[in-house]
Amino acid sequence: MDHSDTGLRAVCKSLTDVIAPSLKPDDPLAREQLSLIVHYLEFLRSRLDHLHARERFQLADARTLAVLVREAAPDAPDTAALASAIAAAGDLLADHRAATADLREATARAHHAVSGIVQAAPGLPAEVSRRIALAVIDGTADRIAMERAWYLPMGLDPAPAEVPALETLLGRYAGNPETSATAE
Structure with a gap:
């Protein structure tokens, strides 16, 4: 069984729930880049099949x-x-x-x-x-x-x-x- 979808979902959740809150509030570039990464990973997840x-x-x-x-x-x-x-x-x-x-x-x-x-x-x-x-x-x-x-x-x-x-x-x-x- 392929677990790619589950793995990508877990990575996105980790990025948004763990990594995002730990970013410095005065670093908008890091927050923007993280958002772009999560968005692209979610897009990729939607196209896996x-x-x-x-x-x-x-x-x-x-x-x-x-x-x-x-x-x-x-x-x-x-x-x-x-x-x-x-x-x-x-x-x-x-x-x-x-x-x-x-x-x-x-x-x-x-x-x-x-x-x-x-x-x-x-x-x-x-x-x-x-x-x-x-x-x-x-x-x-x-x-x-x-x-x-x-x-x-x-x-x-x-x-x-x-x-x-x-x-x-x-x-x-x-x-x-x-x-x-x-x-x-």
């Missing part, structure tokens, strides 16, 4: 972006790295037992491959460079929506009513590598 699903989402999203960039510039240099990252991401997304760390590593690999193409874009024909830029813009909507939904409990979003439900976004890539906006 979604951490692995978030990694799956991020990999599926990175794969989608890589597919869009490959379609925008099929003859760009380093498309082999892009194709390899797309295939590896698809394999991991199809494996329901894939470890969180493996998902994270494959996401980084896909982003690195996309970055290589984006960095090469200024040296490519103007139309190809433009298609790459548009692919990157088109490929970021889900990621932005996810970041907004993920951090919504922090209370910083200027339009929280516009933010899709976190569960809806996570469910979009719940295990099917072909549910991305653009299939291979």
